[in-house]
Amino acid sequence: MSEALASPADRPFVPVHARGERLEPAFHYACAAAATALFGAMIGLCIMLAWGGWPSISTFGIGFFTSTVWNPVTDIYGGASPILGTLITSAIALALALPLAFCTAVFLVEFCPNPLRRPIGIAVELLAGIPSIVYGMWGLFVFAPLFAQYIETPLMSWAPPGSIWERLFTGIPNGSGILTASIILAIMILPYIAATLRELFLSIPVRVRESAYGIGCTPLEVVWSVTLPYVRRSAIGAVMLGLGRALGETMAVTFVIGNSHRLPRGLFDSGSTISSIIANEFAEATSPMHMSALLELGFVLFLITFVVLALARALLGHGHSA
């Protein structure tokens, strides 16, 4: 044996990684603590909302969900209108945003000429980063007047009396209302969904796309039959991310929804969502019952989000695994 290679016995036992190994337990506990704190915060939030909302829950019971009376003077509160408003605006927003986001992502991955790929991709990501209050202002000052003039008024005068269209287009053509809020929401969640879908499509192995093309698929067939099933699970996650944002979005909606406590009669009518009500009234909720009703609304929003996520998981569980 050459002298350069000292035998193991000659080498003093000093572990090279000693410092790193000392840090190991600390790292372990730091990770555990961070995750546990998150879980604890969620539980705490849930308990706080239920606790704070308890006077309202015990007083109004199930009637809170069916009544549309919201009267701080008589201290009687029913949340049907904002709860319904939240569900409707989010559903419409998702219905509008999903096809557009899907097409955007497909365009960026399959069709986009190389020089345009980066600019459009960056634009999509920037759009996702714009603060919601900016969307709100834009919606109120720019979008709403145009929407009232060019969409709402013509549609309302077109709708034949007595038809389903007339009922759908009921409201005041001032640009604020359920549909305006939904459209603004759609614009806000679109980049989220599009950016996530694009990342997902890009994560598909090149050979899978090539073999789909290689068997003679058109781009639409490749996307629909191969790449979309390939990322199905994560794609639903992307959609849920968008839906979650739509459900909880506050400022932009508060700007353009009209903030009325009545049940909206049509798409152009003003309404409210849970978060817009809370944002509008928290500062002026002087009676304990008023505050409690707002907290109960918050609790309901929490539950809705939870149910949406649970539903998504259940849906995923049933399909064949990809």
Added chain:
Amino acid sequence: MPASAEVQTPPLDEQPPPQQFVEPVPQDEVKVSIRNLNFFYGQTHALLDVSMGIPNKAVTAIVGPSGCGKSTLLRVLNRIYGLYPGQRAEGEVLLDGQNILDRKVHLPWLRSRVGMVFQQSTPFPMSTFDNVAFGVRLYENLRKPELAARVEESLRSAALWEEVKDKLDRSALSLSGGQQQRLCVARSMAVRPEVLLLDEPASALDPISTAKLEDTIVSLKREVAIVIVTHNLQQAARVSDRTAFMFLGRLIEYGTTERVFNNPRTARAADYVTGRFG
């Protein structure tokens, strides 16, 4: 030492080996005729003036060291390179006399006639049955029993039927690697192509799966023209009727497999098949 000092006049009876030796394929056997094909990845000139005929109902192997352009040549034959901007081919590739490099060629139509199987298996995320039926459904409106018959026929031709006939509804991703690769062959064959391109189809497989795949290839040549790119010279010798040797983007030697392996005419091909380099 300057290069000129090395030049020696060879004896008259011993001509230097040619730089290129390409045996023509008889005209009535040619399925695909490649003429003066040049290929570019952006500025990189990857194929230089490749001309060769690919015979029908036979196996043609393309061999050569890494980066010689053999996969590139294969990817021209179904124009899969067209997915990537910046890649372009010049020259002519005639499939039954029709130039497939023509802009007007309908790509799905071309790819239904020229199928391709890749190095790594690429089952789609669906059942085994749906994988094989996938391509068929794109082109033909078969009724259920006919479709089932086609799927069985294709799986049989890929020597996979006996192994999967009881689990056609299960996800194709649950098959073993070798089965997945033969599934991809079956999927391509289900469309009834005329040419089948295989891009190192066995390089990710174990020896037993490789042997099964090679048997499949040999039996498939009754139906289609097969072009196989391989790193494995023994494999080329076992399955192919003709062998093309490529080097640095050029076709150096092309002829019957037996002749190319036993009696190579070019120095480079001789070095390669005897294992002196590559």
